[in-house]
Amino acid sequence: VSQTIYISGLATDVIKDVEIVTTGNGLYEVTPTAPAGWTAKELRYAGANPNNYVTFNGEKWRIIGLVNVKTTSGIQQRIKIIRADSIGTNAWDSGKVNDWSKASLQTYLNETYYTSSINSTAQGMIATDIIWNLGGTASYKSSSNGLVTHWYSYERGATVYSNRPTEWNPGKQSIALPYPSDYGYATSGGSTGRDKCFAKELYNWESSPYKTDCAGNDWLKPASGYMWTLSPVSSSSFSVFLVRGSVNDFFDVGSSRGVWPALYLSPSVKITGGTGEYGSPYELSVQ
Numbered sequence: 036v037s038q039t040i041y042i043s044g045l046a047t048d049v050i051k052d053v054e055i056v057t058t059g060n061g062l063y064e065v066t067p068t069a070p071a072g073w074t075a076k077e078l079r080y081a082g083a084n085p086n087n088y089v090t091f092n093g094e095k096w097r098i099i100g101l102v103n104v105k106t107t108s109g110i111q112q113r114i115k116i117i118r119a120d121s122i123g124t125n126a127w128d129s130g131k132v133n134d135w136s137k138a139s140l141q142t143y144l145n146e147t148y149y150t151s152s153i154n155s156t157a158q159g160m161i162a163t164d165i166i167w168n169l170g171g172t173a174s175y176k177s178s179s180n181g182l183v184t185h186w187y188s189y190e191r192g193a194t195v196y197s198n199r200p201t202e203w204n205p206g207k208q209s210i211a212l213p214y215p216s217d218y219g220y221a222t223s224g225g226s227t228g229r230d231k232c233f234a235k236e237l238y239n240w241e242s243s244p245y246k247t248d249c250a251g252n253d254w255l256k257p258a259s260g261y262m263w264t265l266s267p268v269s270s271s272s273f274s275v276f277l278v279r280g281s282v283n284d285f286f287d288v289g290s291s292r293g294v295w296p297a298l299y300l301s302p303s304v305k306i307t308g309g310t311g312e313y314g315s316p317y318e319l320s321v322q
Contacts, residue, residue, distance in 0.1 A: 073103050088311055088312065127289075169201055210296050228248075257293055
């Protein structure tokens with residue numbers, strides 16, 4: 036099915052004609068079921084290696100999809116991207132506190148990394164009005180609480196450790212990390228099937244056959260090591276969730292793990308060229 040992707044859902048912001056797929060690598064439709072107000076249909080790239088490469092900051096990044104996000108003007112849809120390669124390992128917070136608004140990694144990404152590693156053109160493409168949701172959970176290991184749909188709701192909820200903020204709004208260009216649900220929605224499912232992957236808790240995606248079919252057909256799965264996510268463990272003051280092949284809690288945010296920066300593009304940014312393939316990534320420009 037041929038469909039046109041829009042930035043912010045506006046017909047004046049057409050960026051590309053694409054094919055919506057139901058198997059294999061490509062762009063899938065996702066309809067969130069919870070929480071209230073976040074149910075607008077999304078578009079997510081999924082598969083072991085879809086053509087979702089984009090040139091950003093003179094580097095290869097990848098498009099997660101057209102995603103619902105809270106902004107200072109309400110819930111909108113924006114293009115979310117993530118760096119194709121890790122920038123290395125770092126502590127989530129050197130003080131061992133799972134509060135993203137004050138985390139050392141947050142400061143590093145939005146001050147040191149932003150200033151020294153993001154060029155001025157790319158800086159101007161990053162959305163300035165994003166309110167990052169910081170919800171988490173303590174229960175996620177069964178099919179009644181650990182599916183990708185559950186994670187989508189947790190991330191946008193208000194379950195956090197005592198006195199932790201539920202949102203982070205720096206009021207300027209902002210860089211953060213992927214959510215567990217970003218990883219969950221990025222699988223094409225293999226022979227198991229995408230629906231069956233969605234019916235299996237992310238915590239157990241390293242069990243057979245999910246390790247091969249669900250995690251193995253998920254382009255956001257780290258090739259090695261672990262990937263930090265933005266989501267905290269709500270029952271702990273010093274734990275957050277990370278991705279390997281499964282999603283699990285990690286007890287020490289002061290330890291170094293892999294960092295893949297993620298961000299939302301401004302509505303003024305359009306894709307003006309390229310095919311999304313590794314050798315021909317999408318080209319961005321501000322219109």
